Amino acid sequence: MPGISRREVLLGGAAALAAAATGAVAASRANAVDLTLRASMLRHSILPGTTTEGMMSFHADGPPPVLRLPQGKPFSIDVVNELEEATIVHWHGLRIANAMDGVPYLTQAPIAPGNSFRYTLAAPDAGTYWYHPHCNTLEQMARGLTGVLVVEDEEDPGFDRDLPLNIRDFRLGSDGQFIELFKPRNAARGGTLGTVGTVNWEVAPTYDLAAGSLVRLRLAVTDVTRVGTYDLEGGTALVIALDANPLAQPIAPKGIVMAPGQRADIALRVPDSAGDIVSLSLRTPQGPRLLARFRPLGASIRRRLDELKPLRPNPIPQADLANAETIDFIFGWSPGGDAPAPSICGTLGYTFWSINRVAGQSDIPGPGEPLAVLKQGRSYVLRLRNETPNDHPIHLHGMSFRLLRSDKRKVAPLVTDTALLLSKETMEVALVADNPGDWAFHCHVIEHQRTGLSGYLRVEA
Structure with a gap:
């Protein structure tokens, strides 16, 4: 040698x-973190001349920050719980690994006070999403813990500005303080509406935008209850995506129906003149309620909507309808009405609702049997039947589905994670069970979810 x-x-x-x-x-x-979110209490002014006590946020001085993630690349977020109660964070609409989904006991233990949890998110789909707690959900969301999450497009569509709009109510009295967060009578019906409507925690804010520019408005309804119809008036605008998925044919931004959990992306061509104000409003029985105004500023830069690049479809698999298995789900009243089991994540103290005649017991160890067991890679049609006189936005974690048909209305073949099921409506949706794990399946009117209208689907490899 x-x-x-x-x-x-x-x-x-x-x-x-x-x-x-x-x-x-x-x-x-490997030990690096891209972002730290701290759940904590704060005082903040919502109504003029008042300071609301007992609010919650992931930001020390105001609303939860807008999170921006790269498409298809891992992004780590440390959630630090500085509250005096347990919490957890769910990333609404993201098709991510089950262990990162943020549902108590189904995917992880709640984050105890003083503790933290690292979420590593690799989001395959671009678009507008949001994040919120899934523990003591009604109280924490009602007090402010709802934020917008954006997965950036790999290819820049060409907007001059990107403006997320966190649309939600607070239940405040005239003194600016919280009133009772829900009423049992309302929880057994359509839910308890808020009293003060806000956009990004402001009442009817005005945003100055470059005249003649192209702006992407990202509307996210992070409210706990309200199903609403929204209109954008002024300028030239088109809805280009719903629930993070691009529309093959953009539509006018008039009469946009959105329930809690749903989102809409609007391409706005800002008017050229400073006097031409664009407004976003909510339809109410008393007439339109102004939510936000958009004011042209400066000399026009004279952009055109046709300069924008079309959004690329997200890589969501198409269901094989010819070989799909159909599974029925019935959304109705609770057959029993027993008090819910105690939980570290709290309860509302009532059981009003059920899926397939079983009232869901949320946020407890050993959450019972799945509503259905799906095989990974197989195609399914979910037949959603609403027996009640109330609307229910039905949200599925971890997977996206396509709307197929309804017995009450014509539905566009939209890809979504949250479908608004109208009173007495039966709707069919299709999906490929492409993400293994136990996935929460529930109504996103939080009072309904927390009083029985919840369960989970299991996808087995």
Whole structure:
């Protein structure tokens, strides 16, 4: 065997040191976090001249921040619980690994006060999403813990500005303080509406936008209850995506029906003149309620909507309808009405609703049997039947589905994660069970979810 020179030994030592350094860098990167969110209490002004006590946020001085994630790349978020109660965070609409979905006991233990949890999200789909707690859900969301999440398009569509709009109510009295967050009578019906409508925690804010520019408005309804119809008036605008998925044919931004959990992306061409104000409003029995205004500013830059690149479809698999199995789900009253089991995540103290005649017991260890067991890679048609006189936005975690048909109305073949099921309506939706795990399946009127209208689907590999 040839001898080894001193130079080779030194080079070997250098290589070993380099390897060690590389390993240290890799370990350092593995332990790195992209963002830290701290759930905490705060005081904040919502109504003019008042300061609301007992609010909650992931930001020390105001509403939860807009999170921006790269499409298809891992992004780590540390959630630190500085509240005096347990919490957890769900990333609404993201098709991510089950362990990162943020549902108590179904995917992880609740985050106890003073503790933290690291979520690593690799979102395959671009678009507008949002995030919120799934523990003591009604109280924490009602007090402010709802934020907008954006997965950036890999290819820039060409907007001059991207403006997320967190649309939600608060239940406040005239003194600016919280009133009772829900009423049992309303929870057994359509839900308890808020008293103060806000956009990004402001009442009827005005946004200055460059005249003649192209702006992407990202509307996210993060409310706990309200099903509403929204109109954008002024300028030239088109709805280009719903629930994060691009529309093959954009539509006018008039009469946009959105329930809690749903989103709409609007491409707005801002008017050229400072006097031409664009407004976003909510239809109410008393007439339109102004939510936000958009005011042209400066000399027009004279952009055109046709300069925008079309949004690319998200990589969501198409169901094989010819070979799909149909599974029925009935959304109705609770057959029993027993008090819910105690939970570290709290209860509302009532059981009013059920899926397939079973009232869901949310947020407890051992959450019972799944509503259905799906095989990974198989196609399914879910037949959703609403026996009640109330509307229910039905949300499925971890997967997206396509609307097929309804017995009450014509539905567009939209891809979504939250479908609004109207009173007494039966709707069929299709999906490919492409994401293994136990996935929460519930109404996103939070009073309904927390009083029985919840369960989960299991996807087995």
